[in-house]
Amino acid sequence: MNLIISNASGKPIYEQIYTQVKNCIISGELSPGDALPSIRALAKDLRISVITTTRAYDELERDGFIDRVPGKGCYVAEKNLELVREAHLKQIEEHMTEIVTLAAGCSLSEEDTVRMLRLIWENEGKDDTF
Numbered sequence: 001m002n003l004i005i006s007n008a009s010g011k012p013i014y015e016q017i018y019t020q021v022k023n024c025i026i027s028g029e030l031s032p033g034d035a036l037p038s039i040r041a042l043a044k045d046l047r048i049s050v051i052t053t054t055r056a057y058d059e060l061e062r063d064g065f066i067d068r069v070p071g072k073g074c075y076v077a078e079k080n081l082e083l084v085r086e087a088h089l090k091q092i093e094e095h096m097t098e099i100v101t102l103a104a105g106c107s108l109s110e111e112d113t114v115r116m117l118r119l120i121w122e123n124e125g126k127d128d129t130f
Contacts, residue, residue, distance in 0.1 A: 001030060001037075005046050013048055017056035025065050025076055026087050036066060036074040 003020050005013055024030045036057075037045065043053045057074055060066040067077045103113045 003042075003046065005048065013046075014052045014055040014059070017042075017046075017053065018059050021056070021060055022063075022065055022087065025079075026084055030076045032076050032078045034076045036076065038073055 001021070001024050003017060005016055009016060011019075021030070021036070030036075036042075039050055039053045039057055043050045046053070057066065057068070061068055061074075064077055064080055064083050066074050068074050099113065102108075103110075
C-alpha cells in the first residue's frame with residue numbers, strides 16, 4: 001500500500017489517508033486480515049502527526065473497513081458485501097454527477113449522454129441491460 005499525501009489538495013490529510021486506504025480495501029489490493037502499518041509508523045513514514053493518522057484509522061474503524069486488536073495493531077476487516085456495494089454505488093453516483101455536470105456544460109443532451117454510456121458499456125463487453 002503506497003499512500004500519497006498532497007498538501008495542495010483541498011482535502012484534510014486524515015481524509016486523504018482514509019480515502020486511499022478505503023479504496024485499497026474496496027479494490028481488493030488489501031485483503032481481509034491484512035495488517036496495516038501502525039499509527040506511529042504511518043505517521044513517521046508520511047511525516048505527519050500521530051493525531052492525524054489516528055483520526056484516519058478511527059474513521060476507517062467506525063465505517064467498518066478495519067478492526068483494531070489491542071496490543072496487536074489494525075487489520076483489514078472481513079468484507080461486509082453490503083458495505084462494499086454501498087461504497088461502489090457512492091463512487092458511481094459521484095462520477096455520474098460529474099458526467100451530468102460536464103454534459104450540461106457542453107450542451108450535451110440527456111439522450112446523447114445515455115447513448116455515449118451505452119457505447120462505452122458495449123465496448124467494455126458488459127451486459128446490454130439498458
